[in-house]
């Protein structure tokens with residue numbers, strides 16, 4: 001069956017023709033006006049960049065090349081004996097816009113797992129870091145260090161043609177995704193286990209990335225955990241282009257920094273508490289609640305706890321969203337995973353996630369600040385990892401990071417296919433905004 005590169009070779013002329021048509025026939029048309037509020041308010045809603053693999057609707061949530069999450073769950077291949085869509089299949093789909101056949105997904109999985117070993121110098125870099133360093137900082141360092149072997153950077157230095165940029169960009173992106181899983185496992189073993197001695201199993205080339213990650217950190221025997229990691233990684237891949245991690249990949253990549261440097265920069269953004277670090281914060285919040293209220297509590301007590309948090313000036317992690325105005329379908333998919341497994345559904349932490357979903361939207365609505373009182377993806381993800389014994393919640397954003405690489409870098413490849421220019425939007429001083437606004 002064809003490789004992902006062969007499928008992309010077919011797609012390249014179509015995508016380039018579509019961009020040429022957009023420029024030629026519609027280049028001067030307006031897509032909306034920019035208000036002062038948008039300029040001072042983080043650019044919300046400004047239609048500003050191209051992003052092909054996914055589009056986010058504020059009401060219904062994310063669609064990947066036009067398919068909703070349940071639709072993807074229906075068509076994307078799973079592991080043998082598994083029920084959850086494979087992240088490798090999702091990555092292929094994000095890159096090509098085509099659902100892989102079982103044979104294509106299997107071949108692609110083998111290709112990625114075949115790339116997942118780390119160069120010795122990266123292992124050395126990771127092993128030399130202090131155990132006290134946050135796992136996300138370690139992740140930033142590990143991914144950036146991979147740039148040593150970047151085929152894109154080498155090709156650029158050797159003077160490759162612009163039309164060919166996407167080819168080494170694809171090579172590096174596949175390497176970056178595959179090796180991210182192994183970097184994540186190494187960070188976990190260094191920080192929370194006995195380092196990376198001979199007790200860490202070698203990569204099993206016949207299995208998928210999620211299994212190997214789980215296996216290397218000691219969870220390979222847990223069917224539930226492995227399936228969760230597959231679902232988690234497939235769901236977190238992409239959330240259109242405007243979020244901090246995706247946009248950073250795109251922005252840094254627009255300077256023709258290679259995929260490793262671009263994605264490493266994105267991980268720095270993912271590590272922020274208003275973005276990916278929220279899943280760590282959700283667990284901290286629920287554990288604090290459990291410590292104060294016990295394993296179960298009445299709705300009134302939970303509401304009281306939420307108010308106490310809000311009144312102390314903190315946010316309720318896992319709630320609210322810059323774009324979404326309904327419960328996040330990624331949250332719903334993870335919640336369904338938990339509800340569908342009896343042992344998870346009975347876990348007190350998971351039950352608190354459920355109870356928060358019932359009461360927190362009402363409290364946040366009454367509080368009256370957030371434009372979206374509903375849960376985002378981070379509201380559920382950590383409780384599931386915690387249930388299976390991954391209790392080091394400082395590590396949770398790393399699992400988000402292995403996944404987001406697939407979405408950010410799928411678009412990175414498309415950016416190079418399309419030959420998009422360096423990003424350079426206009427900034428204004430407050431005085432300049434004032435002067436323009438007074439004239440408007």
Ligand code: CMX
Pocket residue numbers: 243273274275276277278310314315316317318319320321322323369370371372376377378
């Ligand atoms: N709890 C309390 N207050 C909240 C809130 C929450 N969960 N969500 C938003 N607000 C507040 C904001 O802090 C803001 O207050 P100020 O005006 O005092 O600054 C006000 O409501 C308006 O914010 P908004 O327009 O509704 O939300 P933004 O687009 O500015 O921010 C987000 C979106 C996600 C950063 C915000 O909802 C938040 O901080 N949520 C908690 C953290 C979180 O879960 N982040 C993960 C998001 C998903 C991801 O990227 O991984």
